[in-house]
Amino acid sequence: MTATKAYAAQAATTPLTPFQFERRTPGSHDVQIEILYCGVCHSDIHQVRNEWGNSIYPMVPGHEIVGRITHVGNHVKNFKVGDLAGVGCFVDSCRTCQNCLDGLEQYCDTGMIGTYNSLDKEGKPTYGGYSTQIVVDEQYTLKIPTNLPLEGVAPLLCAGITTYSPLRHVGVKKGHKVAVLGLGGLGHMAVKFAVAFGAEVTMLSSSPSKKADAERLGAHHFALTSDKTIMQQLENKFDFILNTVSAPHDYNAYLPLLRTNGTMIVVGVPPTPSQVPAFNLIAKRRSIIGSLIGGIKETQEMLDFCGEHNIVSDVEVINIDYVNEAYERVLKSDVRYRFVIDIASLKNK
Numbered sequence: 001m002t003a004t005k006a007y008a009a010q011a012a013t014t015p016l017t018p019f020q021f022e023r024r025t026p027g028s029h030d031v032q033i034e035i036l037y038c039g040v041c042h043s044d045i046h047q048v049r050n051e052w053g054n055s056i057y058p059m060v061p062g063h064e065i066v067g068r069i070t071h072v073g074n075h076v077k078n079f080k081v082g083d084l085a086g087v088g089c090f091v092d093s094c095r096t097c098q099n100c101l102d103g104l105e106q107y108c109d110t111g112m113i114g115t116y117n118s119l120d121k122e123g124k125p126t127y128g129g130y131s132t133q134i135v136v137d138e139q140y141t142l143k144i145p146t147n148l149p150l151e152g153v154a155p156l157l158c159a160g161i162t163t164y165s166p167l168r169h170v171g172v173k174k175g176h177k178v179a180v181l182g183l184g185g186l187g188h189m190a191v192k193f194a195v196a197f198g199a200e201v202t203m204l205s206s207s208p209s210k211k212a213d214a215e216r217l218g219a220h221h222f223a224l225t226s227d228k229t230i231m232q233q234l235e236n237k238f239d240f241i242l243n244t245v246s247a248p249h250d251y252n253a254y255l256p257l258l259r260t261n262g263t264m265i266v267v268g269v270p271p272t273p274s275q276v277p278a279f280n281l282i283a284k285r286r287s288i289i290g291s292l293i294g295g296i297k298e299t300q301e302m303l304d305f306c307g308e309h310n311i312v313s314d315v316e317v318i319n320i321d322y323v324n325e326a327y328e329r330v331l332k333s334d335v336r337y338r339f340v341i342d343i344a345s346l347k348n349k
Contacts, residue, residue, distance in 0.1 A: 001025055002032075005346055006131035007320055008058040012050035015324045018349050019058055021127060023135050030135050031079050032071035033087065038129035039064030039155040039313075040339035042185065042246060043269075045327050047117045051271075056117050062129025062341075063089040063115040064157040066150045076138045084144035086303070088157035089293050091115050091126060091140050103297040105140075130320065132347055142300055145307025152312030155185065155338040156303060158293065159313060163190040163242065164302040166265045166291035167197060170240055174198030179234075179241045180219070181254060183210045186244035186267060188314055188337040191217045194242070196309050202238070204254070213336065217314075225253070236260075236284075244268045251276050251288065260284040267291055313338045319345035 001022040008019035026032045044061035046052050065087040069079050079085060090112040093100050097109035105112055113120055116128030128134075144153055163186055172178055178199040180190040187203075194201045195218035202221040203214035211222045223230050235256045243254070246268040255264060255276070266288060281287065294302065306312065314337045318326055326339045 002133065002135075004127075004131050004133055005349055006060045006127065007323060007346065008060045008127075008130070009048040010058050012048070012055060012057075016048065016061075016130070019060065021060070023127075023133060026071050026073050026135050027137075028073040028075040029137050029139070030073045031069050031076060031085060031138050031141050032133060032135050033065070033067040033085050033141075034070050034133050035065055035067040035129055035131060035343045037066045037151045037154040037317075038062040038341045038343060039158065039315075040323065040326055040330065040341065041155075041158050042330055043158075045330060048327075054117070056119070056125050059117055060127035060130050061116055062131070063087070064154045064159070064340075065115070065129035065134060066144055066154045066157070067134070067343075070133070073138075078143075079138055079141065084146060084150070086142040086144050086153070086157050087115055087129065087134060087136050087140070088142065088161065088299055089115055091136050092120065103295040105295045106293045129343075130323070130341060130346075132343060140296060142296070142303060145303060147307055148310070148312050151315050151317050151340045151342070153303075153306070154340050155189075155313035155315065156306055157299070159185045159189050159338060160306065161294040161299045161302050162186055162267050162291070163244070164193050164305070165294035165298055166242065166267060166289070167193050167240075168298070169291065170263060170265065170289075172197045172199050172240060176200070176239045177202070177237060179204050179223075179238045179254075179257060181225075181241055181243045182245040182268065183207070183214055183337075184244065184333060185313075185335075185338045188213070188217055190242045190244060191219050192311050195219070196305075196311060202234070204241075231257070238262055240265060242267065246270055248272050250274055252280055255280045255286055255288075258284065258286045260286075262286050264288045265291055315340045317342050320349070321345070
């Protein structure tokens with residue numbers, strides 16, 4: 001067992017504060033990682049505040065983890081001490097269901113084991129990346145490109161794969177017209193990937209101030225969703241809409257923008273459902289699909305792609321003692337576009 005410093009929530013209504021716990025001793029197939037950076041995801045806030053109703057306390061959040069390996073088990077084959085490594089949203093799964101065998105561990109039939117706020121196979125709570133180190137089976141550990149800034153890589157482990165996976169699933173490529181709805185942590189990555197895949201990309205946003213950023217990120221067009229004239233002009237235009245919005249909104253405002261056979265891909269998680277009349281789908285054989293992160297193989301593919309194309313997240317690096325303020329700023333959309341904790345600031349706490 002190894003003493004580990006962290007920040008944790010003790011209850012849904014309390015701020016994150018310093019916390020210490022014991023990481024397990026690495027097993028023969030495990031790697032031990034000194035955490036260097038950890039991204040702040042909006043889902044961290046949902047779970048810390050028990051907004052999804054399944055929170056386990058004390059909770060150490062964080063599932064966008066980048067670090068350096070300090071120990072490898074006797075049977076580890078793919079990593080060595082000193083390697084850069086990453087950990088995403090889950091650290092284990094059943095490994096035997098068809099989804100796991102197909103490399104879709106995120107859809108494990110018995111439920112993937114989350115990097116935090118979950119129970120491992122021994123029934124012990126998992127603790128995440130707002131901490132100085134983590135121990136993970138090498139099968140659920142990712143190789144990090146050495147040519148990218150590590151602070152910008154960390155959010156790829158969630159925000160990156162959440163947008164990469166569905167765009168790959170539907171086969172976005174040159175010739176497609178893709179709209180990205182919402183320019184935040186997810187949306188800014190969606191723009192980067194869709195552009196890199198060769199699509200013509202339009203940013204749909206309710207904020208006029210986002211236009212310059214959308215263009216900087218590579219979007220070919222920007223459309224203000226509150227402008228009824230522009231929205232009418234965009235009807236029947238897009239092959240795909242990647243919907244990243246987690247605030248309450250009406251899907252029906254955007255479905256008419258899809259061409260025949262067009263697809264809205266939902267990756268945002270609004271707190272209330274949107275009612276969709278059947279006619280809005282059947283009239284032009286439109287569809288709505290959802291997507292949840294990616295499996296280990298696909299996440300590694302995404303990281304390799306980012307290394308080849310120099311793609312990282314736009315981040316604001318913070319010290320650990322700023323995390324509670326960062327949460328409030330996330331809720332106000334006051335970050336461009338992801339907070340990342342420098343874990344060096346935790347080691348002297």
